[in-house]
Amino acid sequence: xxxxxxxxxxxxxxxxxxxxxxKVKAITGDINDPNHRTRLLQETNLMGGVxxxxxxxxxxxxxxxxxxxxxxxxxxxxxxETNLVSPLALIQQALPQLQQSHGLVINITSDAGEAGYExxxxxxxxKAGLDLVSKxxxxxxxxxxxxxxxxxxxxxxxxxxxxxxxxxxxSDRPLPEVTLPFWAWLIxxxxxxxxxxxxxxxxxxxxxxA
Amino acid sequence: xxxxxxSFERPTELFASQPPEMRGQSRDEVRxxxxxxxxxxxxxxxxxxxxxxxxxxxxxxNESATLPASLPATSQLGNIRLNLSTRFSDNLWIAEPRWSVxxxxxxxxxxxxTLQIGDATAKLLKSYPGIPRLWLxxxxxxxxxxxxxxxxxxxxxxxxxxxMEAYQTLFSIFPGSAEMPSAARPITSRVHNTLVAxxxxxTGLTLHTGVSSLExxxxxxxxxxxxxxxxxxxxxxANAVNATRARGGRVVAVGTTVVRALETAWNGSMVRACAGxxxxxVHPGTGVHVVDGLLTGLHDPVTSHLAMLSTLxxxxxxxxxxxxxxxxxxxxxxxxDSHLIWKQxxxxx
Numbered sequence: 001x002x003x004x005x006x007x008x009x010x011x012x013x014x015x016x017x018x019x020x021x022x023k024v025k026a027i028t029g030d031i032n033d034p035n036h037r038t039r040l041l042q043e044t045n046l047m048g049g050v051x052x053x054x055x056x057x058x059x060x061x062x063x064x065x066x067x068x069x070x071x072x073x074x075x076x077x078x079x080x081e082t083n084l085v086s087p088l089a090l091i092q093q094a095l096p097q098l099q100q101s102h103g104l105v106i107n108i109t110s111d112a113g114e115a116g117y118e119x120x121x122x123x124x125x126x127k128a129g130l131d132l133v134s135k136x137x138x139x140x141x142x143x144x145x146x147x148x149x150x151x152x153x154x155x156x157x158x159x160x161x162x163x164x165x166x167x168x169x170x171s172d173r174p175l176p177e178v179t180l181p182f183w184a185w186l187i188x189x190x191x192x193x194x195x196x197x198x199x200x201x202x203x204x205x206x207x208x209x210a
Numbered sequence: 211x212x213x214x215x216x217s218f219e220r221p222t223e224l225f226a227s228q229p230p231e232m233r234g235q236s237r238d239e240v241r242x243x244x245x246x247x248x249x250x251x252x253x254x255x256x257x258x259x260x261x262x263x264x265x266x267x268x269x270x271x272n273e274s275a276t277l278p279a280s281l282p283a284t285s286q287l288g289n290i291r292l293n294l295s296t297r298f299s300d301n302l303w304i305a306e307p308r309w310s311v312x313x314x315x316x317x318x319x320x321x322x323x324t325l326q327i328g329d330a331t332a333k334l335l336k337s338y339p340g341i342p343r344l345w346l347x348x349x350x351x352x353x354x355x356x357x358x359x360x361x362x363x364x365x366x367x368x369x370x371x372x373x374m375e376a377y378q379t380l381f382s383i384f385p386g387s388a389e390m391p392s393a394a395r396p397i398t399s400r401v402h403n404t405l406v407a408x409x410x411x412x413t414g415l416t417l418h419t420g421v422s423s424l425e426x427x428x429x430x431x432x433x434x435x436x437x438x439x440x441x442x443x444x445x446x447x448a449n450a451v452n453a454t455r456a457r458g459g460r461v462v463a464v465g466t467t468v469v470r471a472l473e474t475a476w477n478g479s480m481v482r483a484c485a486g487x488x489x490x491x492v493h494p495g496t497g498v499h500v501v502d503g504l505l506t507g508l509h510d511p512v513t514s515h516l517a518m519l520s521t522l523x524x525x526x527x528x529x530x531x532x533x534x535x536x537x538x539x540x541x542x543x544x545x546x547d548s549h550l551i552w553k554q555x556x557x558x559x
Contacts, residue, residue: 020322020335178339181304181438184346185487188299204490205474210442210483 001025001044003036004057031057031086041093050094051101052187055087055130056108060160061122068121076122083126088133095146102145104191107134109150109198131198138196147195149186153179154202178202211431211494215525216516220536225368226546229376230396238398241547243535247554249527251534256396256548259505265409266459268450269505272391272467273414275382278361278374279389279421283307283325283332287317292325292332293364295344295388295420296439300352304344304437305332306421312367314424316343327356340435343424364389364421368543377544386418386440392544393465393506411459413450417441417467417488425512432495436514438487439467443475445483451500452480460502462550466515472500493517494525504551508535508542523554 002017004010007028014026025043029036044050059082062075091098091105098105112120113127134150141148155161157173182201186194193208230240242254244262254262263269279294291311296304307317307325316337325332331350338344349356363377379394380402397405405412418440426434451472454461463469473492475484476499491514492498498521509515520528531549540547 174339177336180336180339181346184302184335185298185438188302205484205486205488206438207484207486210445210485 001027001040001047001050003027003029003031003040005030031090032081034089037086037090037093040090041097044094045097049097049100051098051103052106053091053094053098053103054106054108055090057086058083058108058123058160059126060163061126063163063166065119065122065164067119071122079122080126080129083123084129084133087130091137091148095141095144098141098146099144102191103147104187104195105134105137105146105148106186107131107148107150109134109152111152111154111200113152134198135196142192142195145192147191149194149196150198151182151186152198152200154200174202182206211517211520211525213426213429213431213512216426216431216512216520218511218529218532218536220511220532220542222368224536224539224542224546226541226543227369229372229545231376232372236398238396238401240396241538241540242396242550243531243538243540243547244550245523245527245531245552247552249523249530249554251531253538257401259397259401259550260404260408260410262550263405263408263410263462264460266411266454266457267462268411268413268454268459269405269462269464270447270451270468270472270501271379271381271394271397271412271414271464272417272471273381273383274387274391274416274418274467275385276363276374276377276387276390277385278357278363279387280311280362280364281327281356281360283327285317285319285323285325287319290317290325292327292347293388293421294353294357296437297353297386297418298346300354301349303347303349303353304338304420305347306344307334311365311371314343319345328360330356338437341437344421344437369545381414383414384416384418386416388421389419390544391417391419391465391467393468393548395544396548397464411450411454413447415441415443415447415468415471417471419467423514425510426514426517431514431517432491432493434491434514436489436491438489439470440486441471441474441488442485443471443481443483448475448481448483455480455500461500462503462505463501464505466504466506466509466518469498469501469504469518473498476500491517492521494520497521498553502553504553506549506551507544507546508532508540508549510542519551522551527554 014024017024059079061079110127112124138148179201242256281292283292291308293306333348335346365371377390428434474488474490475481
């Protein structure tokens with residue numbers, strides 16, 4: 001199951017996954033919409049239940065990125081809704097299916113959540129919050145056999161990265177496929193072993209407890 | 211660092227095509243060049259190693275054992291060879307399709323193409339980002355059963371294939387390496403006993419090696435993409451290394467794999483117990499922090515191994531040592547001679 005707000009890109013992604021031999025259902029919608037979340041999980045239930053939930057949808061916030069002192073608070077609330085509240089909402093709703101499968105939740109995070117870069121405070125604080133949600137959930141959901149990790153994919157040549165740096169040539173950043181080996185590695189680890197860890201997909205070390 | 215700085219000439223007749231035990235010698239009778247902190251070199255036999263170390267020094271060895279990781283495969287291009295490099299799961303590996311033992315890739319293979327190995331299949335999912343000759347490869351059955359049935363040790367054009375024992379060392383305990391971590395190969399029981407009797411410590415870690423790197427392709431050495439290797443630095447090993455450093459003993463890595471693992475486990479002030487997968491690239495820009503010496507073989511030109519060596523000594527001294535090795539007719543590769551390098555106080559560059 002894949003979902004996004006934009007139909008064309010979603011269907012392109014579904015088509016390329018099917019070409020690889022995957023069975024894919026693609027449903028457009030906004031993850032902030034509770035009815036959309038409910039529908040997604042009804043569908044996954046029919047497909048046999050969720051064993052891996054990847055919260056990737058994110059909102060960069062106002063562009064150009066403002067300093068916190070001048071940031072729109074309404075827009076800030078909106079960013080927190082998309083990046084922090086809705087991922088948790090989806091996890092909450094998916095718990096019965098994840099418990100059944102002893103599944104893994106992957107929350108996509110960012111170095112902006114740790115660094116305190118100027119003019120990254122809106123997006124960064126939403127990701128810092130998501131990191132703590134990931135870590136806390138890992139502890140809280142352990143008795144249910146559900147595992148949670150946070151993954152910072154690193155700088156990549158994506159639409160959001162271009163929007164974050166509107167006047168820059170970002171062609172020196174690697175394409176998202178640079179993270180493929182990491183995903184291949186991660187999904188083959190025992191989820192219970194890696195739960196609670198925050199990974200950097202482009203980092204030199206993918207650690208498991210020694 | 212520019213790639214041509216790691217370039218040097220060495221005649222192909224200096225490639226060791228036979229293990230010493232098949233040349234009528236013992237494993238520990240290979241030669242040993244020592245490069246001293248001042249950059250000068252001296253020439254020894256490997257059995258001299260205990261006399262070159264002091265009580266309180268610590269050797270760190272790699273306890274990974276070698277797999278029969280080279281498989282015959284059939285593709286649309288005909289019969290090829292598939293060398294397994296790095297395990298992600300029983301059925302998913304990074305692997306290197308080659309034309310043959312002697313002829314490397316990259317082959318003109320398509321994403322999604324399926325290779326046949328006996329009754330099993332290997333699907334090429336995606337070429338490795340930045341390293342097009344390697345593929346993420348999905349096997350229809352666990353690769354270990356394919357290796358048991360069809361595998362032989364990875365070997366290249368300069369040497370025929372030998373029985374599996376030729377690719378194991380005294381310390382090979384945990385199977386997982388695509389290629390022999392060969393630095394410890396000359397350490398025989400008698401050398402080991404002498405070291406221990408002299409109060410020289412020996413401790414182990416595990417790093418499962420992948421297929422050997424080809425030449426660095428990027429003009430800037432530090433930009434070369436490296437693939438990950440699975441490793442484990444146990445707490446007891448981390449403690450032994452830290453204790454040795456604290457009392458002023460010297461830590462000697464036996465092999466470049468040990469340097470990679472220890473540097474990965476370095477937290478800025480000490481080595482910690484650590485496991486997982488490391489892509490750490492040790493080069494002059496990163497430096498080395500943990501080891502005072504490296505016991506290794508002789509490496510090919512323009513490789514990441516040489517970039518690592520030049521963190522221990524200046525690139526001029528690397529070149530000088532290698533020129534002397536050629537002059538003294540040292541033998542290269544896994545069955546060849548040894549090189550002990552003591553770390554110099556190199557200006558960071």
